[in-house]
Amino acid sequence: MADLFWPGDERAGAHFTAEDFVGAMLTVEEDWLGQGLGLLVDAERLALDAEAGGNPVIPLVRLVREHAPEAHRGLTSQDVVDSALMRMSEAAVGSLLADLRSLIRRLADLAAAHRDTPMVARTLTQHAVPTTFGFRVAAWLTAVLDAEAQVDDLDFPDQLGGAAGTRAAMAELGVEVPAGVPRWHTTRASVTRLGDALVGCTDACARIANDVVTMSRPEIGELSEGTGGGSSTMPGKANPVLSVLVRRAALTTPQLAATLHLAAAQQVDDRADGAWHAEWATLRDLVRRTLTAASQTVDLVSGLVVHADRMAATLAAAGDTVLAEQRSMAAAAGHEPAASYLGDAVAYVDAVVAHARELVEEER
Template identity: 80%
Template sequence: MADLFWPGDERAGSHFTTEDFLGAMLAVEEEWLGAEVGWVVDAHDVALEAESGGNPVIPLVKRIRETYPNAHRGLTSQDVVDSALMRMAESAVTTLRRDLATVVRRLADLAEAHRDTPMVARTLTQHAVPTTFGFRVAAWLTAVLDADDDLARLAFPQQLGGAAGTRAAIVELGREVPAGVPRWHTTRAPVTRLGDALAGCTDACARIANDVVTMSRPEIGELAEGSGGGSSTMPNKANPTLSVLVRRAALTTPQLAATLHLAAAQQVDDRADGGWHAEWATLRDLVRRTLVAASQTATLVADLRVDADRMAATLAAAGEAVLAEQRSMTDDPAPTYFGDAGAYVDHVVARAKGSLG
């Protein structure tokens, strides 16, 4: 869906929309009932009535029991909401990993193509020693691969605990719960781990975007976005818009993940009084912003323009300063001073290809 407050939000598709949430809750109720009912419920009406009970399950159950009076028996609202959130999260992470795979594939190609393309390394914003653009890309790629590894380790458990986690009503009804289904009403690791993994993705995407923003400055000119954004007043400008929008996400997602941890720390008794409620919209924003950032990063790297000649010229213009460390090591300096940059690129590219199967 388009969002004037978050340009590009439509890239997240239907993930974690109101309709997605309603559909996931209905799917949980159908699964518990053991029947594909195909309930038609108006999300707007449910949302309007959710305030009185503090969550959307209460008005939802009221509607579905009009046709199936035994629906929801044994469950509590948190069982339905948590299970629905995990269903939505699993679907969103599948889409997210698909976009990250696109980024990985493109970065692996770039790293190989520029394995030996010389440029000047910069540390604390200043020229340091010679490096290669392939080595820089391998650093980008490592961050993306690490983020994807964290996503791959996530679990998306159902929630089946009943009113206070004891499953009392479920037992009284003689219902069997599948082995291994946890009770995590007040132990929120599935949510905080998800939040951390999502924030890690925007960290990795921003690692790329930050370099593109810097290296596309006119006075550097070593990189450029494929089709930079325009300006409302200066038609000659080609702003690194995608990079700016990816950075925007990375500036906001850590706080969202922190909110999930704060909510987890505020758990109390056997069902929380507000900590649980704080998670839903927080997860929505975190998931959608991460999806948007990953999609924008895929577009960014797909169309990235690399000016190898400009990189070489900048390195040459740096002169003897970039060889100072080398000369302190040997009286007979080699013509290049790249250390084992090439071997590192090869290692990371091999890891990337292995992750892609």
């Protein structure tokens, strides 16, 4: 599904599309009924009919009951929507984890390849001390590993509470609720945890994109995207388009997660009046933007061009200024400065790469 307002959105595939939502809701109804229905539902028609009742389940149930009059008994609309959202989220997270692990593999290879490639470290935009490009990549990799762990730890519970969470209708009907299925109508941690984990992914991806944008400036020229984007007016210009698009996602996803937290904080009574409704489109945008950004970051790292000669030249041009700290530390320790001032940077790279490779090997 292409989106002119969000170039690259098609990378998110069918996750959280209207059709995906309808399919997930139908599956929830079929699971509760205990039989398949084989219905084909027009998502656009359902969307048009949803306004009257405030959610798409009400018109969906009317259609379902034309084929199975006993369908939906004991459930409430929120049971169906929440369960559908979690099922869609679980499928989307599966795709996201695949991209994150692909990114981890590529970053591990890049860090290992450049563990000894010298460059100047920069702090507060200024030259600081010597470092290696492998060390910089290891920092990128650490952020992605943290994000992957947070995503991998998510769970996706169904919702079965009935009209007000008491399951009174289910009890009246003699329906036995499967063990371990929670009721969380007004306790939205499953949603906010998901939102936080997704934002952690775009944070980690933007960490990489920010460096690529900066280091690909012509006056620095230490990195460049494998296939730069063109310009509508300047032939031959190679813009770091993937990095720009990843940054775009990271500039918007925190606000989406904040909306999920605001909705959680605005829960009231035994089912909320509007806060629940605010989650659906917010979660859709957050999921799709995260999937798109992760996929773009895989391509960004896969095609990244490292200009080691420029890195070395910049470090050399910095001269003694990048060794000022070393001289003062050596004087304090009472010995001459060593030939290298990298501390345990190389050991750190090796440890992060080893951890990353162990993780992706376990997931195979």
